[in-house]
Amino acid sequence: MASSARVTSVQAITDFKAALLTFCQEAKEVLASIEMENRRMTDWVERDRLSYWQREIRNRQEEMAQAKADLFRKQITRISGQHPDFIEERDALRLATYRLEEAEDKVQLCRRWGTRQLPRAIDEFQGPGRQLAGLVEGNPPNIVLFLDRVIRSLEAYLELGAPGARDDSAASSEVPATKEESTASESGTVTKEEPS
Numbered sequence: 001m002a003s004s005a006r007v008t009s010v011q012a013i014t015d016f017k018a019a020l021l022t023f024c025q026e027a028k029e030v031l032a033s034i035e036m037e038n039r040r041m042t043d044w045v046e047r048d049r050l051s052y053w054q055r056e057i058r059n060r061q062e063e064m065a066q067a068k069a070d071l072f073r074k075q076i077t078r079i080s081g082q083h084p085d086f087i088e089e090r091d092a093l094r095l096a097t098y099r100l101e102e103a104e105d106k107v108q109l110c111r112r113w114g115t116r117q118l119p120r121a122i123d124e125f126q127g128p129g130r131q132l133a134g135l136v137e138g139n140p141p142n143i144v145l146f147l148d149r150v151i152r153s154l155e156a157y158l159e160l161g162a163p164g165a166r167d168d169s170a171a172s173s174e175v176p177a178t179k180e181e182s183t184a185s186e187s188g189t190v191t192k193e194e195p196s
Contacts, residue, residue, distance in 0.1 A: 010154050017147040024136040024144065031133050038122050046114035053106040060103050064096040 007013070071093050074086040135143060 050110040056103040060100040067093040
């Protein structure tokens with residue numbers, strides 16, 4: 001069963017092809033930049049951030065050790081008979097403890113994101129991304145080549161002329177089918193032959 005399409009403008013298809021070609025080029029560029037951004041993000045999480053927070057753990061351990069030493073010194077002066085308050089030292093130790101825990105949490109987050117969550121998110125993108133890349137790859141892409149063939153076919157069809165658009169004079173100038181019909185039409189009378 002043949003199907004038909006109602007095409008009103010070949011120029012509209014040509015314009016669509018040009019817009020599609022522009023889209024394909026832009027999509028290729030965007031996909032390439034996303035790929036580079038994925039690599040950059042992976043490196044940032046796995047290397048830069050992880051090493052930064054590991055250094056911060058060491059720095060914050062030193063801060064915590066310093067805060068503990070300051071608090072201990074204040075407590076020793078109390079033993080010697082003085083009654084200093086060590087609210088500042090306790091607050092400094094509490095803050096140093098919080099900052100150390102924060103750095104340790106960040107290291108765990110970097111490891112989790114670097115080994116599991118970020119690769120999973122990138123994989124979720126890459127499936128549809130590869131499909132889109134498959135559609136827009138090539139120079140020109142296959143979909144543009146297909147539209148070229150459609151346009152050529154439509155133009156060839158228009159050159160032939162649409163069926164049913166021929167002159168009606170061609171239908172009236174047909175030769176009568178039988179000799180009897182021809183003599184009857186010349187004499188002005190129409191006779192019908194009955195099929196036997």
